[in-house]
Amino acid sequence: MAALAQPPITAHPGHGIPTYNQVPETSFDLDWADLATLDLSQFDRPGGKEKLAKQLFEAVQNVGFFYIVNFGLAQEEVDCQFSIGKQIFDLPIEEKLKYRAELEKGGYNGYKPMGLREISSGVFDKTEIYNIPKFISAFERPQPDIVNGNRPIIERFARHIHDEIVCKLLTLFAIILELPEDYFLKVHRYDERSDCHLRYMKYHRRSDTENEKAAGIWSKGHTDFGSLTLLFRQPVAALQVRTPDGEWKWVKPYPGSITVNLADSLHFLTNGFLKSSIHRVVAPPPDQRDVDRLGVLYFVRPEDNLELRPVVSDVLHRLGYDQSTDNSAVGITAGEWVKTRVAKGVDKGVVRSEIGDQPIIGDVVAKYYD
Numbered sequence: 001m002a003a004l005a006q007p008p009i010t011a012h013p014g015h016g017i018p019t020y021n022q023v024p025e026t027s028f029d030l031d032w033a034d035l036a037t038l039d040l041s042q043f044d045r046p047g048g049k050e051k052l053a054k055q056l057f058e059a060v061q062n063v064g065f066f067y068i069v070n071f072g073l074a075q076e077e078v079d080c081q082f083s084i085g086k087q088i089f090d091l092p093i094e095e096k097l098k099y100r101a102e103l104e105k106g107g108y109n110g111y112k113p114m115g116l117r118e119i120s121s122g123v124f125d126k127t128e129i130y131n132i133p134k135f136i137s138a139f140e141r142p143q144p145d146i147v148n149g150n151r152p153i154i155e156r157f158a159r160h161i162h163d164e165i166v167c168k169l170l171t172l173f174a175i176i177l178e179l180p181e182d183y184f185l186k187v188h189r190y191d192e193r194s195d196c197h198l199r200y201m202k203y204h205r206r207s208d209t210e211n212e213k214a215a216g217i218w219s220k221g222h223t224d225f226g227s228l229t230l231l232f233r234q235p236v237a238a239l240q241v242r243t244p245d246g247e248w249k250w251v252k253p254y255p256g257s258i259t260v261n262l263a264d265s266l267h268f269l270t271n272g273f274l275k276s277s278i279h280r281v282v283a284p285p286p287d288q289r290d291v292d293r294l295g296v297l298y299f300v301r302p303e304d305n306l307e308l309r310p311v312v313s314d315v316l317h318r319l320g321y322d323q324s325t326d327n328s329a330v331g332i333t334a335g336e337w338v339k340t341r342v343a344k345g346v347d348k349g350v351v352r353s354e355i356g357d358q359p360i361i362g363d364v365v366a367k368y369y370d
């Protein structure tokens with residue numbers, strides 16, 4: 001890790017929001033993945049974008065995971081979101097269920113109770129999720145008081161992520177592919193319908209017996225559905241990435257960083273050059289096993305209407321990524337891909353305890369890994 005967080009551009013800690021204290025990091029020396037770190041403050045400097053694009057180009061050849069630092073949010077602002085997430089999950093279950101997401105229909109905005117996904121035979125997830133869509137009129141929906149009362153803080157946070165972080169990363173991908181710099185921005189506009197969302201996530205601790213029964217797996221190996229996923233620093237070690245050799249490595253939560261991973265849509269749009277990273281969540285090391293693991297994430301997805309057809313790029317041509325075009329997702333839109341994967345993910349008939357290919361739509365399959 002080269003750089004630590006710069007002083008905040010905007011410090012807007014929440015008023016009246018309880019302070020959130022992150023748990024200490026593990027003292028275990030785990031087999032950490034070696035990932036690149038991009039300093040986003042370089043983006044607007046002369047030659048900065050190009051330098052970052054070069055660094056990212058190297059990084060994404062490997063596992064599709066990297067870190068960013070200096071992204072313009074202070075740790076207090078991030079912790080404020082953890083605090084809001086904690087308060088949402090502390091609400092009584094009857095209250096939370098008023099906002100339940102229509103998961104079975106492929107909708108996921110709102111609340112997902114735990115226990116809807118089978119991890120291994122008879123063992124179900126212990127993860128609660130609360131998803132907040134983009135702040136545009138098409139997606140207005142009833143929210144609990146804790147969300148309504150903190151709406152300006154949540155909206156500012158989400159919009160900062162889109163405007164100041166996601167747009168920069170999408171520009172870097174366009175530079176890498178030698179496409180016009182705004183190529184991906186045009187299909188990730190904030191005011192258009194897309195499945196981008198801010199997510200609060202709580203993994204309830206598991207007993208030793210539960211961990212043994214599920215072989216330590218909390219969330220099976222999978223890829224994400226959209227373009228990118230941003231994970232705000234989560235000191236509880238549990239996330240692992242699968243290397244091209246099939247090894248699982250731990251992803252270290254560095255202070256002042258966001259962990260970013262590439263997801264399915266970028267894979268489809270670049271004919272597999274940008275790799276949708278395979279990752280999973282496992283039981284934390286012993287010194288963190290007794291804590292509930294709270295997360296704040298932002299999922300970036302293309303506009304609903306975008307067809308997942310590979311782009312024409314000289315770079316893909318030079319690298320041979322247009323030799324055998326993967327047309328499996330042609331004719332499928334980003335919106336359909338996400339909704340179908342969400343619906344299948346909670347369909348207990350599909351039994352997510354199995355690993356391997358799961359047919360999703362047309363000829364396209366989603367792969368699950370132990």
Ligand SMILES: O=C(O)CCC(=O)C(=O)O
Pocket residue numbers: 201219224231234238239279280281295
């Ligand atoms: O909790 C994490 O660290 C990762 C979560 C994740 O992979 C997901 O929600 O798709």
Ligand SMILES: [Fe+2]
Pocket residue numbers: 222223224229279
């Ligand atoms: Fe994921």
